[in-house]
Amino acid sequence: MRVFVTGAAGFIGSRLSKALLERGDQVIGFDNFDPYYAREHKVRHLDDLRDSSAFEFIEGSLHDAELLRTEFEKWRPDAVAHMAAMAAVRYSVQHPLRYGETNVQGSAHVLDAARHIGKPTCVLASTGSVYGTSTPIPFQEDANADRPLAPYPASKRAMELFAYSYAHLWKLPTTVVRFFNVYGPHGRPDMMPWQWTRQILVGEPLTLYAAGIALCARGLLRLSSWCRGPIVLAQLIELGVAWSFRGGETTWVAILLAIPAVVVLAVIFSPATTQALYGRRLSDETS
Ligand SMILES: NC(=O)c1ccc[n+]([C@@H]2O[C@H](COP(=O)([O-])OP(=O)(O)OC[C@H]3O[C@@H](n4cnc5c(N)ncnc54)[C@H](O)[C@@H]3O)[C@@H](O)[C@H]2O)c1
Numbered sequence: 001m002r003v004f005v006t007g008a009a010g011f012i013g014s015r016l017s018k019a020l021l022e023r024g025d026q027v028i029g030f031d032n033f034d035p036y037y038a039r040e041h042k043v044r045h046l047d048d049l050r051d052s053s054a055f056e057f058i059e060g061s062l063h064d065a066e067l068l069r070t071e072f073e074k075w076r077p078d079a080v081a082h083m084a085a086m087a088a089v090r091y092s093v094q095h096p097l098r099y100g101e102t103n104v105q106g107s108a109h110v111l112d113a114a115r116h117i118g119k120p121t122c123v124l125a126s127t128g129s130v131y132g133t134s135t136p137i138p139f140q141e142d143a144n145a146d147r148p149l150a151p152y153p154a155s156k157r158a159m160e161l162f163a164y165s166y167a168h169l170w171k172l173p174t175t176v177v178r179f180f181n182v183y184g185p186h187g188r189p190d191m192m193p194w195q196w197t198r199q200i201l202v203g204e205p206l207t208l209y210a211a212g213i214a215l216c217a218r219g220l221l222r223l224s225s226w227c228r229g230p231i232v233l234a235q236l237i238e239l240g241v242a243w244s245f246r247g248g249e250t251t252w253v254a255i256l257l258a259i260p261a262v263v264v265l266a267v268i269f270s271p272a273t274t275q276a277l278y279g280r281r282l283s284d285e286t287s
Pocket residue numbers: 006007008009010011012013030031032033034035042060061062063082083084085086087088102106125126127128178179180181182183188
């Protein structure tokens with residue numbers, strides 16, 4: 001199968017590409033090397049993929065609707081894994097407009113390019129931060145999630161809603177995966193595991209954003225080939241059906257006293273969403 005992976009130079013996009021290539025798929029990677037973190041990391045992520053003759057890479061931006069249309073028409077992928085985004089909640093508070101441009105408008109460009117070539121299976125990366133603080137716990141995929149607390153989750157929720165309308169109108173088999181905190185090889189240098197590792201190695205004090213709160217905890221999901229994270233995504237792409245998964249290959253990080261819960265949830269745009277828990281296969285009808 002031929003898969004168009006946006007954000008292929010990023011952490012999750014590059015690991016997903018690797019898993020797909022190892023499975024024998026062809027991957028068309030797309031990324032603009034956004035400078036939010038240093039290009040050298042993204043070059044290293046890609047170097048890990050370039051050995052494969054089944055890997056093609058296009059340097060381009062989600063902002064360029066015409067380029068996306070052209071590349072989709074050229075490659076006519078069977079599936080689209082839309083991992084490219086402006087991530088990071090804190091940064092979004094400083095640069096809110098970039099999140100609208102990339103995560104909302106840019107994602108609309110991807111969906112639009114997809115619907116023009118037929119019905120490729122679409123998997124879109126979203127975030128657990130869409131739940132905000134008003135969603136009852138434990139989180140449910142069909143919760144309203146309509147009180148995002150920063151531009152980043154607001155932009156991802158808007159992307160989800162755009163995807164819903166595309167799935168409804170043009171019958172694109174679509175799955176949105178809401179990641180929580182993911183780490184692993186080729187992880188993001190702005191995230192806590194990388195930052196703390198560096199700080200420990202150079203003997204600096206650890207940065208704790210929630211300092212002052214008595215109980216502070218964060219759960220992390222390890223995404224690597226051994227924990228099958230990318231493979232689960234690859235299965236989503238292959239099947240075009242709903243898979244929800246929780247816990248599993250989880251590493252716990254407890255700060256002070258608490259042990260957090262880690263959840264990975266998937267949302268499929270189907271009335272049958274809630275029946276999809278724990279990896280049950282649904283029908284291919286997703287609108
Ligand atoms: N890592 C996590 O813990 C986490 C948690 C929740 C959601 N997510 C989501 O998962 C996806 C992947 O995240 P990641 O951690 O791999 O982030 P990442 O920053 O490593 O990867 C995102 C990639 O998108 C690219 N990109 C940004 N703007 C672009 C544009 N305009 N055109 C083309 N490419 C562009 C970047 O250059 C980068 O390589 C994102 O959608 C993110 O919002 C990640």
